[in-house]
Amino acid sequence: MIPDVISALLLLAAAGCLPFNDSQFNPDGYFWAIIHLLCVGAYKILQKSQKPSALSDIDQQYLNYIFSVVLLAFASHPTGDLFSVLDFPFLYFYRFHGSCCASGFLGFFLMFSTVKLKNLLAPGQCAAWIFFAKIITAGLSILLFDAILTSATTG
Template identity: 85%
Template sequence: MCVRRCLVGLTFCTCYLASYLTNKYVLSVLKFTYPTLFQGWQTLIGGLLLHVSWKLGWAEINSSSRSDVSTWLPASVLFVGIIYAGSRALSKLAIPVFLTLHNVAEVILCGHQKCFRKEKTSPAKICSALFLLAAAGCLPFNDPQFDPGGYFWAVIHLFCVGAYKILQKARKPNALSDIDQQYLNYTFSVVLLALASHPTGDLFSVLDFPFLYFYRFHGSCCASGLLGFFLMLSTVKLKSLMAPGQCAAWIFFAKVITAGSSVLLFDTILTSATVGCLLLGGLGEALLVFSEQKGS
């Protein structure tokens, strides 16, 4: 069982690393900044592969009641916000900066649990929230590659992620499995993003994209769709096999190796102040992992 958990954890880290690096390459190096099309493509591939897996018996998707589906609809709307805003932010921000801002979503979840659900919060989790907030708050003033648009979309992204996590925690037990939720997310996202591609101008602007007929672009887009699907599957498997603390530790490890690798592969300017902010954010997440392992 231990070997199996390690294999699942390493598979998750590999998919996480490859997915982020591929998306960053498409968004920043190739500059394919048409999020309704890019995210629509990814969710279409993910939805089709999940549907095929279901039909072949490789994945189980339950026939949910109409009330369960309608109850999950606000979460699917937030999912679209997560991937759309995340795509816009990642195209303008370095991966370590993006991940540091993304982690503030945990502060939103923690604050909701403390203030509205009156759950007991450990000192480690409180310190973690403070460190994550401090790191994210100081980054805009110490980022030599500061981009207002990137930070704007990152803030929208983290609020959507935080709200999505809150809805996930509030759902009825056994109402919808993680696979069911993702299937609904994929279906809703494809429809909404397809409808939004014309009003946003992406549908016709993409015709001017210089790499539209290049194999590098086609290969990267195919890889991004496949990697996103495998990342989703490995995340579901990770959560089903491991305790929350172990799962959080693997996610933290995946973020560390992804942030470190991105600095070597992409044009990233780091000053001592920027590194200090990133390390503070890393310390905050490490404390969050510690608190999860203690069962707080």
């Protein structure tokens, strides 16, 4: 329990410092990141408060993804992001679309493998493999997306 709390606090501190060291700062991206964190937090609270579900882990993830897409689609209209997407400078670049698809597929396979690993391995081994997979995914995303990395941002 204590390592989980320390890990969460370190992650929160890193996320809090990132906007001050981001060379490509865009407030819209951070707005959507906060919305994502609130949705994930609400989902976790709801998940903990409910009695064990009859749905499998994969079914719960599918419902979570469908709910997220629907929620974000409706939320994009009042913020103006729905129509401003047509002005996005990288809209017609194949690399942008390829990176988005790669991110989606990698995220899906990471979720799928996480669910399968939880059923096959001991909790410690599962946590190590999940950590390793997230590091690989983060490394690949840096290669696919154009990012300016400074020492402060990397730290």
